[in-house]
Amino acid sequence: MASTVQTKTDLAHQCCIQPSCGATYDIGQVRTSCDACGSLLDILYDWESLPVPKSLAEFEAKWSRRHEPLSFSGVWRFRDLLPFAPPEKIVTIGEGQTLLHASDGVARFVGVSAGKLHLQYEGMNPSGSFKDNGMSAAFSHAHMIGARRAACASTGNTSASLALYCGVSKLMQAIIFIGSGKISYGKLSQALDYGALTIQIAGDFDDAMHRVQQVSQKEGIYLVNSVNPFRLEGQKTIMFRVLEALRWQVPDWIVVPGGNLGNSSAFGKAFHELHELGLVDRLPRLAVINAAGADTLYQLYEKRGLRWNGGRSDAALVNNYYAELDDAHRRASTIASAIEINRPVNLSKCLRALEWMNGVVREVTDEQMLDAKAQVGAHGLGCEPASAASVAGAKMLREEGVIEPGERVVCILTGHQLKDPTATVAYH
Ligand SMILES: *Cc1c(COP(=O)(O)O)cnc(C)c1O
Numbered sequence: 001m002a003s004t005v006q007t008k009t010d011l012a013h014q015c016c017i018q019p020s021c022g023a024t025y026d027i028g029q030v031r032t033s034c035d036a037c038g039s040l041l042d043i044l045y046d047w048e049s050l051p052v053p054k055s056l057a058e059f060e061a062k063w064s065r066r067h068e069p070l071s072f073s074g075v076w077r078f079r080d081l082l083p084f085a086p087p088e089k090i091v092t093i094g095e096g097q098t099l100l101h102a103s104d105g106v107a108r109f110v111g112v113s114a115g116k117l118h119l120q121y122e123g124m125n126p127s128g129s130f131k132d133n134g135m136s137a138a139f140s141h142a143h144m145i146g147a148r149r150a151a152c153a154s155t156g157n158t159s160a161s162l163a164l165y166c167g168v169s170k171l172m173q174a175i176i177f178i179g180s181g182k183i184s185y186g187k188l189s190q191a192l193d194y195g196a197l198t199i200q201i202a203g204d205f206d207d208a209m210h211r212v213q214q215v216s217q218k219e220g221i222y223l224v225n226s227v228n229p230f231r232l233e234g235q236k237t238i239m240f241r242v243l244e245a246l247r248w249q250v251p252d253w254i255v256v257p258g259g260n261l262g263n264s265s266a267f268g269k270a271f272h273e274l275h276e277l278g279l280v281d282r283l284p285r286l287a288v289i290n291a292a293g294a295d296t297l298y299q300l301y302e303k304r305g306l307r308w309n310g311g312r313s314d315a316a317l318v319n320n321y322y323a324e325l326d327d328a329h330r331r332a333s334t335i336a337s338a339i340e341i342n343r344p345v346n347l348s349k350c351l352r353a354l355e356w357m358n359g360v361v362r363e364v365t366d367e368q369m370l371d372a373k374a375q376v377g378a379h380g381l382g383c384e385p386a387s388a389a390s391v392a393g394a395k396m397l398r399e400e401g402v403i404e405p406g407e408r409v410v411c412i413l414t415g416h417q418l419k420d421p422t423a424t425v426a427y428h
């Protein structure tokens with residue numbers, strides 16, 4: 001059950017995302033869903049009583065204080081926009097030192113004008129993927145409430161990230177559930193090297209996710225998968241850094257691979273909040289790209305018309321779809337192991353983000369992803385297969401005319417080139 005500790009502020013709380021429910025919970029509680037209705041939770045803030053910057057450019061003042069760990073961190077220099085943790089409880093290892101690269105070579109491949117295609121290379125994080133943005137936030141919350149053990153199910157990068165934060169801080173023991181044979185050696189080797197207890201279970205990620213939720217509930221272990229609402233607070237900062245790199249100008253498109261749909265959900269919340277706070281005047285459009293072998297979101301959103309619909313989305317559509325998957329014994333299958341997920345835990349939040357950001361969803365084949373990955377590599381950045389779904393998806397949307405040649409497009413490169421060298425060598 002949820003453990004409660006006294007938190008010294010009531011300026012942040014957990015809130016059910018379902019507008020017709022709206023139940024709230026203290027941030028001292030550990031929970032991944034609403035007791036009243038089972039929906040996912042958001043972290044919401046009492047902005048009126050908090051020191052919110054008047055413009056995003058105010059964050060630039062933090063650059064002159066880079067000797068302070070919280071101003072150096074690419075997550076925590078934006079802490080005014082995720083103010084749930086007292087500074088002394090924040091655990092940072094210098095995550096989020098990532099850069100936005102304009103790539104004219106990749107722009108040509110995608111089909112947009114020179115200068116318009118940007119790659120946000122999250123592979124530069126300490127454990128080599130964007131997961132560190134969210135892990136720093138969830139880990140800080142775990143530390144706030146005094147957790148001693150933290151667990152996740154992982155296709156590889158969440159486990160590498162959790163294991164790293166545990167290894168550096170020695171605050172918690174990491175317990176990791178992976179599906180059998182479903183993890184690249186680059187990622188598995190990180191978890192082992194950082195000293196995590198690594199448990200392989202018979203089955204795939206969806207099975208591992210189910211198991212870890214049961215076990216952590218039963219044993220009172222802190223769960224750091226992206227059902228954890230604090231993780232998504234950290235992942236909002238990827239968007240803040242994109243804006244920072246564009247000198248606070250909003251791009252036209254954010255294109256991101258979709259797996260468990262944590263990133264897309266966090267990006268939606270980031271822009272929704274910035275807009276509510278009057279810090280941006282418009283929202284970019286969102287494109288979420290599935291692998292064709294793990295395309296639940298694509299099928300539901302584009303083929304069956306599932307929408308958030310202000311919180312009144314059609315649950316039967318989802319349940320029927322999952323029943324069909326089960327009847328056909330269909331399992332997720334793609335070379336992009338980081339997005340090899342058929343039951344994305346953040347589906348409802350992602351639908352909400354798609355509504356807020358006038359989003360689209362596409363699916364790309366393994367071949368399209370690997371071709372795009374080779375282009376990213378050839379132009380000097382490199383990424384893992386799943387990351388290249390963003391570039392392959394942008395190219396597809398450009399060919400369809402959904403993205404215009406003159407629009408500013410930001411593709412998120414979610415993981416480092418060296419995460420999965422086997423796929424790269426096999427391709428070449
Ligand atoms: C986790 C991960 C994804 C999927 O992100 P979601 O937030 O689960 O949709 C994509 N690419 C890489 C490299 C990842 O590690």
Ligand SMILES: [Zn+2]
Nearest residue numbers: 016021034037
């Ligand atoms: Zn609820």
